[in-house]
Amino acid sequence: MDASGVIAGHVEQRAPSRRRWRFAVAGFVLLAAALALPQLTTNQFHLHLANLMLLNAIFAVSLGLIASVGQISLGHAAFVAAGAYISALAAMNLKIPPIFGILIAGLVTGFAAVLLGKVLLRLRGVYFVLVTFLAGQVFTLVALNWESVTHGANGLVGIPAISLFGFPLATRLRFYYFALAAFVLVLTFVWALMRSQYGRAFRSIAENIRLAESSGIDVSHYQVVAFALGSGIAGATGAIMVHYIRFLSPDSFTFNDSVAYITMLVVGGRTGLIGGVLGALFLTPLPEFLRGFVGAQHIIYGVILLAVLLFLPNGLVSLGRFFVRRSGAETEASP
């Protein structure tokens, strides 16, 4: 037993550098494809879908950050909506350039999440889920009824587009590159975070909260950090989205969207960074592909979701792991 353990240890030590290399190459290829692909199409609808996929991927990843400390928020869309309102109102009423509005939206929603988190995160499990659900509903009601500011159900119309150095990102293609940059930035940040001592603390808490606390990891502090970062990213991205859609009403981001983000995370894979991305890339365009099956599209959508959860209980990401492991086994077998 000892000998096999030692051998396994050696393999594990050699494998990471090779695997890291492979990941870097794969990342480069994907990024190059993501940069080149939109140039090949003039179909505005496909571009729009691609933009929504990128934004939804950020929403799912930011929710995954909160889930990485073992909490599930049913009010994630409320932070998205809050960020959207902040930046939209700042641009329309105060003439603040959207690019700054996005930053302000991220900071304000992140700070709000700190305050909310200090109260909420004392609650564990189902109680936390319930209160985040209620907080989301309350936000929608406030947006609906505070008509002097939010224009109520009529919504905000004519929200300006993002403009970089006097260059407006008013077309779908131009916005695509902005969304892609935001996506890469968020993904890199969350990756670095999860690799750091923060990630170590987050995973400890998710895996065994009592042992984490008695190992000296301040559980409530790190839960607030994860909640604030996840919510702040969601708020900033909500602001990015509102300057793209350029219309905002209390119906834009609701409880249904919170559930959609959770679905993306679960279908893609709850653990790890890539799960949320895969879920968003898979589920965002799915209804459009099913549009041909008039009448049956919702049924087919449901069946596909069920099938994924049934056969891939750890999400789409387990498909990828399967292939990585197989290719890894092959290269190790051949000297």
Add this chain to the structure above:
Amino acid sequence: MTALLEVDAISRRFGGLNALKDVSFAIQPNEIIGLIGPNGAGKTTCFNVVSGVMRPSSGAIRFKGRSIVGRTPSQIVSEGLVRTFQATTVFPQSTVIENVMRGAFTTANVSMIGSIFNTSASRTALAETEARCDLLLERLALTPFRERRAGELSYGAQRRLGVAIALAAKPVLLMLDEPVAGLNPEEAADFGRLIRQLHESENIAVLLVEHHMRLVMGLCHRLVVLDHGEKIAEGSPVEIRANRKVIEAYLGAEEAA
């Protein structure tokens, strides 16, 4: 010599039930103390109160002369008072080395922000921590399982890993909650030797809750006996073995059973 830990008349009530009533004892630096008593005597409650998992209803607890009542378990750990749990002692999904690295979380000399940017300072600090953790694995005979998932280890190895996680936090006082429960006699004896070895090599005081009488009698310098939430005796193993109250408490428990 001032005591390392002073427990001063602590009580803990759950509704109308007195789980602990006016319990006092002290632990000197570099001492192995056993906390024993029949089932339901309040040992685990006492343990939870001292380690900060529960607040005492009344009474004072001082560690290194400073009160630790009302502080969170994670703050108490940074002071050097570290505990293990009876059942959930490891992070089952993670590798053995990662388990110990998590135990070393507060003692790793690394800035949190630095670790995000993976600065060379943080890499050096984490490499030092990892070397220290590897040393702990070696000391607890866990090196062969370094890259295994903790949940796959045998029960005895998981127990040792639990101790390694606690030691990684550099305790001055190590509190072990029934460390040999569920181990066979041979493993239990090995574990006892291990605790004494660690006590000598790391220079730490140990507070032990344990049912296994032979282990406790052979290992501990002093014993504190609880029954129905009250301290009924304190003394050396020889004194405790001859104490009438203690014999009654245990025989009474046997008659009831």
